[in-house]
Amino acid sequence: MSNKAELDLAGVGWPVCLLECKRTLKSMQAGDILEIALQDPDALDELVTIVTRSPDRILAIDPEQGGYRIRIRKG
Incomplete structure (x- = not known):
């Protein structure tokens, strides 16, 4: 079972x-x-760029008002 973490940057x-x-x-x-x-x-x-060169995978990149939300699965 995978866990989910959030990081507000x-x-x-x-x-x-x-x-x-x-x-x-x-x-x-x-x-x-x-x-x-x-x-x-x-x-x-x-x-x-960093994620595509690693075992991790980008699941989604969603534009939001004033920024972006990106979801990454740890490889």
Whole structure:
């Protein structure tokens, strides 16, 4: 059974938000879902690049008012 974690990084700039995402994913188990709220489009682009090069998988990227919500499954 997978767990779900949420990380609100709205207002947190690059690269701090990427470091927080990486730290949180590292603490999770395979199959767990991380849902991240962020505003910085550059951080979103970098996060997508990082995740696609890892065993983790992006499940969804949804635009929201003033930002984005991204769901990642830990690989």
